Amino acid sequence: MKKNNVLLAPFRTICLFICLVITLGLISPKVVHAEYGDVVINNYSEEAGMRPVVFPHWFHRIRFRCKVCHADLGFKFEAGGNKIDMLKIIDGEYCGACHNGEVAWSVENCNLCHSGKPGTTTQVHGSTVQQLVSPEKDKQNK
Amino acid sequence: MKRTYIIAVLLLLSKSLSVQAADVVNGKKVVDLNCVACHQTGVMGAPKIGDTAQWTKRTEKGLTQLTKNAIDGIKSMPAKGGNSLLSDQDIKDSIAYFLSAANVKTESASQKTKDSPISSAKSTKEITPQKKKAVPQKASVASTPSKKPIKTVKSGAMKFNRLMKPPSEWNPAPFEDGIHDPDGEGAYTLQAPKEAFSQLNKASSGNRVDWMKSLDNKKIMPRYDRLDETKKPFVMDLNIVREVKGSMPDVVYPHKQHTEWLDCSNCHPDIFIPKKGANQISMASILMGEKCGVCHGKVAFPVSDCRKCHSKKKKTPFVASKNN
Numbered sequence: 001m002k003k004n005n006v007l008l009a010p011f012r013t014i015c016l017f018i019c020l021v022i023t024l025g026l027i028s029p030k031v032v033h034a035e036y037g038d039v040v041i042n043n044y045s046e047e048a049g050m051r052p053v054v055f056p057h058w059f060h061r062i063r064f065r066c067k068v069c070h071a072d073l074g075f076k077f078e079a080g081g082n083k084i085d086m087l088k089i090i091d092g093e094y095c096g097a098c099h100n101g102e103v104a105w106s107v108e109n110c111n112l113c114h115s116g117k118p119g120t121t122t123q124v125h126g127s128t129v130q131q132l133v134s135p136e137k138d139k140q141n142k
Numbered sequence: 143m144k145r146t147y148i149i150a151v152l153l154l155l156s157k158s159l160s161v162q163a164a165d166v167v168n169g170k171k172v173v174d175l176n177c178v179a180c181h182q183t184g185v186m187g188a189p190k191i192g193d194t195a196q197w198t199k200r201t202e203k204g205l206t207q208l209t210k211n212a213i214d215g216i217k218s219m220p221a222k223g224g225n226s227l228l229s230d231q232d233i234k235d236s237i238a239y240f241l242s243a244a245n246v247k248t249e250s251a252s253q254k255t256k257d258s259p260i261s262s263a264k265s266t267k268e269i270t271p272q273k274k275k276a277v278p279q280k281a282s283v284a285s286t287p288s289k290k291p292i293k294t295v296k297s298g299a300m301k302f303n304r305l306m307k308p309p310s311e312w313n314p315a316p317f318e319d320g321i322h323d324p325d326g327e328g329a330y331t332l333q334a335p336k337e338a339f340s341q342l343n344k345a346s347s348g349n350r351v352d353w354m355k356s357l358d359n360k361k362i363m364p365r366y367d368r369l370d371e372t373k374k375p376f377v378m379d380l381n382i383v384r385e386v387k388g389s390m391p392d393v394v395y396p397h398k399q400h401t402e403w404l405d406c407s408n409c410h411p412d413i414f415i416p417k418k419g420a421n422q423i424s425m426a427s428i429l430m431g432e433k434c435g436v437c438h439g440k441v442a443f444p445v446s447d448c449r450k451c452h453s454k455k456k457k458t459p460f461v462a463s464k465n466n
Contacts, residue, residue, distance in 0.1 A: 033311045034319040035335050036348045037441040051323055054316075057441045058335055058349050061403075065364045065375065066437075071405035072368060077436045097368060115328025120321050126348075128439035129431040 034125035039079050042122045045114060052116030073097050080122035169239030172232045175310040176225045180218075181240070187218060189240075197244035205248045209234055225308045312350050313339060348443050354399055377401045383454060384423070392454040 037057035045052045060069070069075045073094060076082055082094060089096035089107055098104045105112065123130055173181070173191070180188040189196035200208055212233045215221035222228045241248065315334035316322040322329045335349065342362065343355035356362050367373035378401045384393040400409070410416045413436055421433070428435035428445060439445045 033307060033314055034321040035313060036444070038319070038321060040321055051326055054321055054328070056332075056335075058351070059333065059338065061353065061364060061441075062338060062362050063364055064368070065366050066403045066441075067375070067405040067408065068365060068368050071408050077408075103368065111327035112332065113328075115316070115322050115326045115332065117321055117323045124440045125321060126440075126444075127431070128429050128435065128445060132429055 036126035038125045040116050040120045040123055040125065041080055041084065042116065042120060043080050043083060044085055045116075046118065050110070051114040051118060052120050052122075053113045054116045055113075079124045164238035165235045166239045166242050168232065169235035169237070172228060172236040173239050176223050176228065176308075177236060177240075179309060180223075189244075191240065192243045192245075194244045194246060197241060197246045201241065201246055201248050205237070209237055212237060225310055227308060345443065347446055353443075354402075357402060375402055378406075382418075385456075386452065390448070391452040392456060393451045394454045395451070 035056065035058060039055040039057065040052050041055060042052035070077065074082075075094065084094045086107070088094055089099065092100065095113070096107070099113075100106055178191070181191050184190040184193075189200055209230075212219070213222060213230055222233060313335040314320075315336065316332045317324045317329040322332070339349065339351050343352040343359060344350060345352040345355075353362075357364070365371055365373070366375045378397045380397040382395040382397070384395060386392055413433060414421050423433045425445070427433050428438065431440065434451070435445070443450060
């Protein structure tokens with residue numbers, strides 16, 4: 001019996017190691033690797049039964065300088081900090097300044113803005129704050 | 143007890159042995175996500191996809207040598223094309239795809255496609271869902287291959303460096319970026335970043351776009367006013383040099399580049415008091431999203447590009463422990 005144990009010891013270690021590797025591989029969650037600067041805004045959307053909004057910074061900065069939204073339209077430099085709702089947008093504030101069917105598509109295209117994965121929280125994706133300060137926020141979205 | 147171990151090991155072995163033959167369908171997926179950057183355009187001598195002459199030349203020394211070169215890297219090509227997460231089988235599959243695309247037949251390649259029931263069964267199985275997927279993609283993302291990420295691309299804990307993304311994860315299309323709902327309308331109708339960035343100047347971080355260069359080269363013409371296309375920004379050409387502690391080069395802050403994009407009121411006086419010496423800035427606060435970090439590390443180029451800001455050599459060389 002003792003001899004048997006001696007023989008088994010390295011075998012057991014190898015098996016345990018393999019199991020460990022497999023479990024780690026399975027557990028490691030699917031990572032969100034959104035485009036740098038994409039902002040998910042979910043202040044009110046999901047409560048109201050809509051998908052969260054995804055705002056692609058890259059798409060907008062090809063067309064407008066930062067100043068247009070962040071100085072002229074009054075967007076604060078903070079994800080979710082502007083408390084935007086559809087009333088304000090329809091009134092021509094915030095997104096509504098352009099998304100009125102004249103400069104850009106109108107508010108009737110609900111699903112083009114409200115295109116986020118349900119359960120995604122408000123944050124700037126790919127930011128250092130997301131990666132270093134509150135990585136657990138990121139995990140919620142996996 | 144012993145039996146359980148043996149069964150476990152046998153199961154593992156059978157799993158690892160089951161997929162051996164070159165699978166052209168998987169090869170195409172691997173190539174589309176990892177190899178096209180060089181092999182589509184033929185940059186730095188990379189044999190182009192579909193170029194029979196070039197690929198025939200590459201197979202002269204045999205398929206084994208070609209596979210070995212792809213795995214270990216050769217000349218300008220990094221090992222496994224720069225994505226170490228790819229398995230050897232992925233490399234074999236991608237070579238099978240390259241060769242079939244270039245109409246090059248090698249002994250072992252033709253043998254494998256003929257002889258192996260696994261590969262042919264697998265490819266017929268996988269062709270159907272791929273065809274299906276091609277339909278919704280047509281709207282916006284013609285070049286992005288498949289909805290399903292490649293099985294070998296792992297992330298998080300299994301990665302060599304969790305902060306560094308392999309090229310296959312750069313600029314994902316909306317349906318595969320993890321924040322768009324793949325079942326929503328937006329996932330396939332919205333433009334994919336890669337499509338918009340193709341003509342812009344490249345960078346090594348962030349959006350992988352050098353926004354400043356793209357603006358200077360007039361690759362993009364963003365409006366300075368919501369409606370008035372002709373309105374020009376008020377550009378102020380004034381550099382502020384900030385001497386920093388430690389061994390890093392001093393920081394040069396250029397007003398010029400910032401005023402191309404921003405209004406004075408964006409930064410002054412809320413983020414930066416417009417007075418010399420009035421602002422305490424540290425890398426810690428920047429990483430926490432304050433001061434420069436309000437934009438850099440979120441939207442503007444990330445803090446990993448140290449030398450873009452720390453760009454001025456110190457006048458007196460830094461001595462670490464003169465007084466200690």
